Amino acid sequence: MRIRRTSAALAGASALALTLASCGTAEVGGGGNGGDSGNGDTITIGVKYDQPGLGLLEGNKPVGFDVDVATYIAGELGYSPDQIEWTEAASANRETFLQQGTVDMIVATYSITDERKNVVDFAGPYYIAQQDIIVSADNTDIQGPEDLEGKVLCSASGSRSANNIVDSEENGGLGIGAELREAGNYSECMELLANGTVDAVTTDNTILAGFAAQNPDAYRMVNNPFGEEKYGVGLPKGSTEMCEKVNEAITKMWEEGKALEFLEAAFGETGFEYATEQPPLEGCA
Amino acid sequence: MSAQQVLFDIPGPKARIRHAVYTVLTLVGFFVVLAIIYLGFNRSLGEGAPPLFSAEAWAVNPNGQWAAVRWQPFIDPATWTDYVIPGLLNTLTAALWAAVLALVFGLVFGIARLSDHAWIRIPAGAVVEFFRGIPLLMLIFFAMALPLAVNQVRPLLGLPPLQPGTFQVSALAAVVIGLTLYNGSVLAEVFRAGINAVPKGQSEAAYSLGMNKVQVMWWILIPQAVRSMMPAIVAQLVILLKDTALGYIIAFPELLRSFSLIGTRYGNVIPAALICAVIYIAINISLSRLAIWLEKRNARSSKGGTKGTALPTTAASGTFGAPGSTT
Amino acid sequence: MEAFFTNIDKVIDGFSWTVRLALFSALFSFILGVILTAMRVSPIGLLRGVSTVYVETVRNSPLTLVLLFCGLGLNSALGLSLADSVAWDVFWWAVIGLSAYTACFVSETLRSGINTIPVGQAEAARSLGLTFTQILRLIIIPQALRTVIGPLGSVLIALIKNTTVASVAGLGVQEASRQMKLMFDQGIAPVLPTFVGFAIGFLVLTLPVGYFFSWLSKRMAVVR
Numbered sequence: 001m002r003i004r005r006t007s008a009a010l011a012g013a014s015a016l017a018l019t020l021a022s023c024g025t026a027e028v029g030g031g032g033n034g035g036d037s038g039n040g041d042t043i044t045i046g047v048k049y050d051q052p053g054l055g056l057l058e059g060n061k062p063v064g065f066d067v068d069v070a071t072y073i074a075g076e077l078g079y080s081p082d083q084i085e086w087t088e089a090a091s092a093n094r095e096t097f098l099q100q101g102t103v104d105m106i107v108a109t110y111s112i113t114d115e116r117k118n119v120v121d122f123a124g125p126y127y128i129a130q131q132d133i134i135v136s137a138d139n140t141d142i143q144g145p146e147d148l149e150g151k152v153l154c155s156a157s158g159s160r161s162a163n164n165i166v167d168s169e170e171n172g173g174l175g176i177g178a179e180l181r182e183a184g185n186y187s188e189c190m191e192l193l194a195n196g197t198v199d200a201v202t203t204d205n206t207i208l209a210g211f212a213a214q215n216p217d218a219y220r221m222v223n224n225p226f227g228e229e230k231y232g233v234g235l236p237k238g239s240t241e242m243c244e245k246v247n248e249a250i251t252k253m254w255e256e257g258k259a260l261e262f263l264e265a266a267f268g269e270t271g272f273e274y275a276t277e278q279p280p281l282e283g284c285a
Numbered sequence: 286m287s288a289q290q291v292l293f294d295i296p297g298p299k300a301r302i303r304h305a306v307y308t309v310l311t312l313v314g315f316f317v318v319l320a321i322i323y324l325g326f327n328r329s330l331g332e333g334a335p336p337l338f339s340a341e342a343w344a345v346n347p348n349g350q351w352a353a354v355r356w357q358p359f360i361d362p363a364t365w366t367d368y369v370i371p372g373l374l375n376t377l378t379a380a381l382w383a384a385v386l387a388l389v390f391g392l393v394f395g396i397a398r399l400s401d402h403a404w405i406r407i408p409a410g411a412v413v414e415f416f417r418g419i420p421l422l423m424l425i426f427f428a429m430a431l432p433l434a435v436n437q438v439r440p441l442l443g444l445p446p447l448q449p450g451t452f453q454v455s456a457l458a459a460v461v462i463g464l465t466l467y468n469g470s471v472l473a474e475v476f477r478a479g480i481n482a483v484p485k486g487q488s489e490a491a492y493s494l495g496m497n498k499v500q501v502m503w504w505i506l507i508p509q510a511v512r513s514m515m516p517a518i519v520a521q522l523v524i525l526l527k528d529t530a531l532g533y534i535i536a537f538p539e540l541l542r543s544f545s546l547i548g549t550r551y552g553n554v555i556p557a558a559l560i561c562a563v564i565y566i567a568i569n570i571s572l573s574r575l576a577i578w579l580e581k582r583n584a585r586s587s588k589g590g591t592k593g594t595a596l597p598t599t600a601a602s603g604t605f606g607a608p609g610s611t612t
Numbered sequence: 613m614e615a616f617f618t619n620i621d622k623v624i625d626g627f628s629w630t631v632r633l634a635l636f637s638a639l640f641s642f643i644l645g646v647i648l649t650a651m652r653v654s655p656i657g658l659l660r661g662v663s664t665v666y667v668e669t670v671r672n673s674p675l676t677l678v679l680l681f682c683g684l685g686l687n688s689a690l691g692l693s694l695a696d697s698v699a700w701d702v703f704w705w706a707v708i709g710l711s712a713y714t715a716c717f718v719s720e721t722l723r724s725g726i727n728t729i730p731v732g733q734a735e736a737a738r739s740l741g742l743t744f745t746q747i748l749r750l751i752i753i754p755q756a757l758r759t760v761i762g763p764l765g766s767v768l769i770a771l772i773k774n775t776t777v778a779s780v781a782g783l784g785v786q787e788a789s790r791q792m793k794l795m796f797d798q799g800i801a802p803v804l805p806t807f808v809g810f811a812i813g814f815l816v817l818t819l820p821v822g823y824f825f826s827w828l829s830k831r832m833a834v835v836r
Contacts, residue, residue, distance in 0.1 A: 050549045057546050059367040090536035093429070093456070100432050102455065152698055157780065179698045182784025184534075187549035188684065192782075197688040214552045218348070291734040292752065293655045293744040300655075308658045315662065325690030350689060418818040419811045420773035423789050427807045430796050434803035523672075530674035534780050541676060555689060562677045569672035 043079045045070045046089030046103040046234075050185055053210025053266045054109055062086050065206070066231075068262035069126055069253065070107040073233065076249035091159050095119050098236050105246075106234035109204060112282065121239050121284070122232035123246035126253070127263075128279040130225035131161060132205035134212060136193060137220050142200055144224040145174055151199035153178040154189035161203035164227060186211065194218060204229050209272035221272070230279065243284035254278035326350035326555065355553035359560060364547060372543025373564070379457055379539060380526045383464035387525065388518075390465055391472025396502065398477050409473075416470040422531055425463035428454055429535055456537035460529060468525045475517050479510030516580035523572045527565065540564065619795060626791035627813055633706055633775040633787060634817070638768055640711035645718025650748055652723060663719070671716040675709075675774055676781050682709035683782030699786070706778035706785050714771050721763045725756030758832045765825025769818045788813060 047062050047070060048055035054064040067086075074084050089097055089108040097103045098120045109129070112122045135142045142148065145165055155162030162180055167173025181198050183189045189201045190211050201208070205225055212219045233246050253259045255278075263274045296304060324330045324342060327349035335341040345351045358364045397409035416424070427434075431454050439445065454462070483506050491505045511518070533541040544561035548554035651663035670678060682705045686692055694704035729752060737751045757764075779790035792810045796803060 050546055052549070056550060057368075058550065059363055088536055088538065093536060096429065096433065099436070100454070155784075157784070181698045181702065182786075183782055184780055185545070185549070187545070187552070187554060188782055190552070191548075191554045191684055192688050195688040195691065197691070291731050291738075292653055292747055294738060296655060304656050307656050311656070311658050311662065321690070325692075326685070328689075330690065414819070415811070415815070418769070418822075419814045420776040420789060422776040422779075423792060423807070423810060423814070426789065426793050426796065427803070430803045430807075433796070434807075437802045438804060527672070527674045530676045531777070533676060541674065555685060558677060558680050558684065562673050562681070565674055565677065566669055566672045570668060573672065 041079075042083045042085050043074055043077070043105065044085045044087055044103045045074065046087045046094065046097055046106040046108055048090075048108045049088040050090075050187060051109065051207055051210055052214055053270070054206055055107075056210075057088075064210070065127075065262050065266040066107045066109065068265065069259070070105070070233075072253050072258055072262075073105075073107070073246055073249045076252065077245060091156070094234060098234055101236065104236075108234075109207060109229075110232055110234045111229040112232040116234075119237060121235040121237055121243055122282065123235060123243040123284065124232040124250055124281065125230035125279045126233065126250045126259070127206075127231045128275060129204040129206045129229040129231060131164060131202060131227045131229065132208055132225045133200050133202045133222040134193070134208045134219050135200045135222060136196065137218055139199070139220065143222060145176060145202075145226060148176050148178040148200060148202075151178050152181055152197070154192050154198040154201045155180045155182050156186050156189055156203070157182055157184055159186075159203060165202060190214075190219075205272065206267070206274070209267055209270045209274075212272075213267075213270040216270070230282070232282075240284045247281050247284065250281070251278065323351075350553075350555045355551070355556045358547060358551045358553065359556070368543040368547050369540070369564075372538060372540040375457070375537065376526070376529050376532075376539040379460050379464070379529045379532060379537070380522075382457075382461045383468065383525055383529070384522050386461065386465040387469040387472055387521075390469025391476055392507075394469065394473035395476030395480065398473065399480060401498075413470040413473045416466045417474070421463050421467045421528055422534070424466055425459050425531060425535060428459040428462040429456070456532060456535050459535060460532040460537050460539075463531075464525055464528055468521055468528075471521055472518065475514050475521065476507075476510060479514035479517075480506045482513065483509045512583065515583060516576045519572065519576035519579060523569050523576065526572065527569060530565070622791045622795070623788070623809065623813065626786065626788035627817075629703070629785055629787040630772070630775050631817070632703070633710065633778055633785065634768075634772045636707045637710035637714060637771055637775070640707065641714035641718055641771065644711055644715035645722060646753065648715055648719035649722040649726070649753075652719065653726065653748070653752075655744060667716045667719055670713055671720070673713075675713050675777050678713045679706065679709040679777055679781035679783055682706070682712075688782070702783040702785055706775075706783050709783075710771065710774060710778065714767060714774070717767045717770070718764065721760045721767060722753075722756055724763075725760035726752055728759050729755050761825055761829035761832055765822060765829070768825070769821055772817050772821065773814070 047066050048064075049057040049062055051064065051066075055062050055066045056064050071081055071084065075081070087097070087103050089103065089106050089110075094106050094108060094110060095116065098106060110116075110122075112125055116122070133142065133145065133148070142151070148165060153162050153165065162178075163173060165174050165176050166178050166180060167175070169175045181192065183192055186201065186203065186207060189198070192198045193201050194215075200222075201211075205221070208221060212221055233250075235242055235246070259278065260276060263276075267274050294300075321330070324334075324337075327342075327346045329335060329342040329346060329349070345353070347354070394409050394413050397405050398413065400406045400409070480502075487505055487509065488501050491501045496504070529539055530541045532539045533545065536542065538546075541561055544557040545554075548557040551557075648663045648667060651659040652667075654660060683702065686708075687694075687701065687705045693701055695701045733751055733755065734747055737747045742750065775785075775787055776789035778785040779787050779793075784790075788810055792806060795806050
């Protein structure tokens with residue numbers, strides 16, 4: 001008798017847990033087949049919430065270059081801006097979100113890499129960023145990655161940018177002997193930089209420009225970019241058809257001059273010299 | 286014993302002077318620490334800073350943490366309605382879900398560990414000991430990676446991988462699963478201790494009235510156990526609420542994460558963290574007060590009742606009713 | 613399990629930080645906890661107040677915030693550095709944060725231990741002419757410690773598990789859970805065996821502590 005009660009309670013608890021685990025699935029359009037027409041459906045797009053200039057939560061909705069691009073692409077797919085549901089896609093959960101179907105699309109400084117292509121599909125790139133370094137305004141001796149030898153470099157949890165500098169050459173890095181200090185995100189990195197705890201912060205120049213714009217007198221962009229980060233639109237694995245449509249939208253966005261408009265809106269006041277040409281599309285797998 | 290009155294004699298003239306000296310020294314030390322924190326956050330310490338006793342060092346530095354511009358966002362009501370209140374609601378949602386599920390989990394496993402059947406007792410014990418022994422953060426990471434794990438296991442069983450969207454663990458679910466398993470195991474031990482602590486005579490009397498095992502458990506043991514363990518249960522729930530802050534790490538938009546986003550938007554990470562701490566402390570102190578009040582009420586109403594039980598009265602502090610409960 | 617063992621060097625490295633964090637924090641939090649308790653029962657009102665406010669404040673803050681304050685506040689904003697290399701600097705700040713937090717629980721435990729000591733013990737000590745510090749050192753603390761060995765074991769277990777929080781919160785100590793997350797994220801090891809491996813690692817640390825302390829508390833129990 002007691003056993004039966006126990007197992008009944010257990011079943012109840014696990015049912016509750018399951019309901020909970022599937023929370024949030026209800027409103028998400030199914031995987032890669034959403035987006036044929038704006039038939040009252042919604043589209044869920046993952047963007048960054050914590051990157052000024054690219055995707056920053058201002059009040060109750062995100063703003064920035066990535067957000068503008070995502071809105072444009074969604075528009076071309078037939079979704080009006082109020083049919084878009086924004087979700088925060090942090091670096092650590094982007095793949096998981098696409099694999100799980102939590103989001104239909106991710107536009108969040110998401111670099112196209114072979115490693116990631118194994119698990120997700122990419123449309124684009126819609127922009128090619130380069131890695132750069134930012135230091136405090138009174139620092140003059142750091143002019144490029146090679147000057148970071150023996151310096152302390154901030155690395156944000158879940159980001160590989162700092163590893164690009166310290167990893168050995170056979171692992172695809174520059175093999176420069178800098179010490180890493182890990183912070184939770186890039187705003188914590190900027191705080192550490194402002195306090196002089198780290199000597200430099202390195203990541204995509206777009207991201208750095210956004211942060212520098214928040215306090216232009218305190219920081220200096222080294223402006224010695226290296227490598228390339230091809231920002232793609234992340235899609236669930238196997239959404240070739242969707243990918244083609246997104247690629248068309250990206251090309252149209254550049255041809256209409258919208259892309260430059262978005263870049264100007266995001267970085268116009270920062271002095272950051274953004275790229276003005278459409279990067280070549282990679283084609284869908 | 287009530288320590289204060291018993292541990293020392295009423296001070297005489299010499300002792301009073303000595304105490305006065307110690308008081309002054311403590312005050313001085315306290316203010317020195319405050320000053321260091323003030324100056325440090327004001328960026329007026331260390332190299333290149335103005336001399337310590339100049340007005341410049343003590344004036345609010347526009348580049349320091351006390352600069353008005355860093356605190357202004359918190360005067361704006363939009364900061365509260367857009368960030369803080371949604372964050373707080375998410376924190377409370379996660380805490381509430383986890384609290385309910387952990388209580389169910391705890392009750393089920395607490396009773397299962399007291400079962401007469403070894404095949405129930407032993408696995409239940411193993412489950413409780415397992416989840417009590419590993420860090421909550423690992424449980425949350427694991428819950429988050431569950432869909433990945435399922436897709437890695439399915440091919441081994443000859444099954445195709447799941448379609449995207451069929452099984453997903455949201456950040457909320459990951460936090461709730463982690464909190465439930467961990468706090469549920471701790472609560473299982475609390476319930477077990479509470480049931481064990483009900484005097485033997487209670488269940489013997491109930492059996493002699495012809496009640497069966499389930500009736501004795503449900504009508505006699507559990508009500509008394511829950512009442513006597515109430516402070517420990519509430520204390521564990523305070524810990525659970527505090528632990529929702531770990532959701533910050535997996536981008537669950539709870540209170541700490543909201544403040545992190547405020548810090549990013551306005552470049553005021555440290556002021557945001559300080560205000561966040563004040564909110565947490567206020568909530569948790571009120572809950573701890575509730576625990577103490579519950580215990581006092583309990584102690585009053587059960588005078589001469591369940592005397593001499595092995596209940597941990599240590600929960601006065603609201604914390605050590607349960608083993609391993611201090612995450 | 614293969615992938616887990618091919619990365620065993622990372623696992624061992626992670627757990628070596630975990631163990632160091634736990635050992636040093638246990639030591640410092642115990643010392644600080646005893647001091648806080650002594651302050652809490654001292655004849656000087658201000659010391660009692662300072663101890664109470666400290667314990668109530670820190671105990672009720674999430675550990676994440678305490679460590680964030682150590683990492684971003686004390687270490688970074690105040691520019692206080694404890695070691696030359698970054699890895700050891702953040703390590704010592706994590707130890708300070710964990711000790712400051714855990715000391716509150718040690719103090720609360722000890723105080724509840726003091727409450728179990730019969731009043732006659734202190735009265736007898738005072739009538740022998742012992743001073744406050746002598747009473748604490750010779751009569752009260754030794755007995756209180758014996759009665760709270762079990763709960764202190766729980767505090768130690770919680771501390772071992774709490775070391776995982778030092779991997780985040782502005783410090784980024786590369787301890788075991790951080791290594792596990794990295795292995796998940798980089799996909800270099802399957803999730804399930806990796807999790808089980810790390811879980812066993814933590815159980816190896818926590819379970820014996822639990823059994824040892826409950827054995828010790830039975831052995832040392834004060835018979836009254």
